Amino acid sequence: MFGKKKQKPEIDKDQLQLIENAQKRIKQKRGLYIHCILFLIGAILLIVANVALGIGKDIKVMGVEWFVPAILIWLLLLLYHVFNVFVIHKFMGKAWEQEQLEKLVSKQQVRIEKLKQEFKKEEVIKAKSDLFNEATSGSALELESGIKSELTIIVAAAENDAIGKDNALIWHLSDDLKRFKSLTNGHHIIMGRKTFESFPKPLPNRTHVVITRQTDYKVPEGVIVVNALEDAIDACQGDKQPFIIGGGQIYEQAIQIADKIELTRVHESFEADAFFPKIDTTIWKETNNIFHKKDATHNYEFSFITYERMK
Numbered sequence: 001m002f003g004k005k006k007q008k009p010e011i012d013k014d015q016l017q018l019i020e021n022a023q024k025r026i027k028q029k030r031g032l033y034i035h036c037i038l039f040l041i042g043a044i045l046l047i048v049a050n051v052a053l054g055i056g057k058d059i060k061v062m063g064v065e066w067f068v069p070a071i072l073i074w075l076l077l078l079l080y081h082v083f084n085v086f087v088i089h090k091f092m093g094k095a096w097e098q099e100q101l102e103k104l105v106s107k108q109q110v111r112i113e114k115l116k117q118e119f120k121k122e123e124v125i126k127a128k129s130d131l132f133n134e135a136t137s138g139s140a141l142e143l144e145s146g147i148k149s150e151l152t153i154i155v156a157a158a159e160n161d162a163i164g165k166d167n168a169l170i171w172h173l174s175d176d177l178k179r180f181k182s183l184t185n186g187h188h189i190i191m192g193r194k195t196f197e198s199f200p201k202p203l204p205n206r207t208h209v210v211i212t213r214q215t216d217y218k219v220p221e222g223v224i225v226v227n228a229l230e231d232a233i234d235a236c237q238g239d240k241q242p243f244i245i246g247g248g249q250i251y252e253q254a255i256q257i258a259d260k261i262e263l264t265r266v267h268e269s270f271e272a273d274a275f276f277p278k279i280d281t282t283i284w285k286e287t288n289n290i291f292h293k294k295d296a297t298h299n300y301e302f303s304f305i306t307y308e309r310m311k
C-alpha cells in the first residue's frame with residue numbers, strides 16, 4: 001500500500017498509432033469547419049463590397065460582376081478541401097488498411113489460441129471434479145462392492161467451535177473418548193498430519209489414513225499416507241463407515257462432502273488455535289441428542305449430537 005510506485009498505463013504501438021490518427025482526423029475536420037465559416041463570411045463581404053460599397057463596380061469577368069467568379073473559384077477550392085478530408089484522407093491508404101487488418105487478424109488468432117488452451121484446462125478440471133463428485137455423489141460413497149459407504153465426521157467441539165490448542169485436545173472427557181473408540185473401532189480413520197502427530201502412537205484396531213502435502217512423510221507400518229482428501233477417501237474402499245477424525249483443516253474440507261457428523265458439543269467456550277467449521281442447519285439435520293451432566297470424572301457438561309446431511 002505504502003511506497004509503491006504508481007504503475008503507468010501501458011499503451012502499445014498500435015494503440016499509439018490509432019490515437020495519432022484520430023488526432024489527425026480531428027485537426028483535418030476542424031480545418032475544414034473553419035474554411036467553411038471563412039468562405040461564408042468572405043462571400044458576404046465580397047458581395048457587400050461590390051453591391052453596397054461599389055468597389056470594382058465597373059470590373060466584369062465574362063460579362064458578370066467580378067465577385068461572382070471570385071466566389072465560384074473559392075467555392076471550388078472549398079469543395080476540393082471537402083473532397084480531400086472526406087474522400088482522400090478518410091482512409092489512410094490501402095497499404096495502411098491492409099496492415100491494420102493483418103494486425104487485427106493475428107491478434108485475434110493469439111486470443112483464440114489462448115482461449116482454446118484455457119478451455120482445455122477447464123475441461124480437465126471439470127473431468128477431475130466430475131470423477132470426484134461421482135465418487136462422493138448424493139451423499140454416501142459407492143464402494144466397489146456396490147455397498148453405500150457413510151463418510152462420518154467425528155469431533156468434539158466447544159460452544160465456540162474450539163477443538164484444540166498447541167496440537168492437543170483442550171479437555172479430557174472419558175465418556176467422549178469411550179464413544180470415539182467404540183464408534184471408530186475396526187474402521188478407517190482419516191486425519192491431517194498434525195492430528196496424527198498429536199497421538200503418542202497409532203490407535204489399535206483402526207486403519208490410519210494420514211493426509212499431508214509432503215511426498216516423503218515417514219509413518220509406522222500399516223499407516224496409509226496420502227496427499228489429498230480424495231485419495232484418503234479412495235483408500236477407504238470396502239469400509240462402510242470411514243471416519244474423518246480431524247483436525248481443523250481437514251474438517252473444513254471434509255464437511256463439504258461428509259454424510260454424517262458425530263459431534264460432542266462441550267458446553268463451554270475455550271481459547272484455541274484449531275476450530276470446527278460452523279454447522280449449517282439448512283444442510284445438516286439433527287437426528288440425535290444425548291445430554292451429559294458434569295460429574296466426578298467430567299469437568300464440563302456435554303452433548304452427543306448426531307447430524308445427517310439432508311437429501
Ligand SMILES: NC(=O)c1ccc[n+]([C@@H]2O[C@H](COP(=O)([O-])OP(=O)(O)OC[C@H]3O[C@@H](n4cnc5c(N)ncnc54)[C@H](OP(=O)(O)O)[C@@H]3O)[C@@H](O)[C@H]2O)c1
Pocket residue numbers: 154155156157162163164165166167168169191192193194195196198211212213214226227228229245246247248249250251253274
Ligand atoms: N476436538 C477434536 O475432536 C479434535 C480432533 C482432531 C484434532 N483436534 C485438534 O486439532 C488440532 C489440529 O488441527 P489442524 O487444523 O492444526 O491440523 P490437521 O487438520 O490435523 O492437519 C493439518 C495438516 O494436514 C495436511 N493437509 C491439510 N489439508 C491438506 C490437503 N488438502 N492436501 C494435503 N494435505 C493437507 C497438511 O499437512 P502437511 O503440513 O504435512 O502438508 C496440514 O499441515 C490439534 O490441536 C488437535 O488436537 C481436535
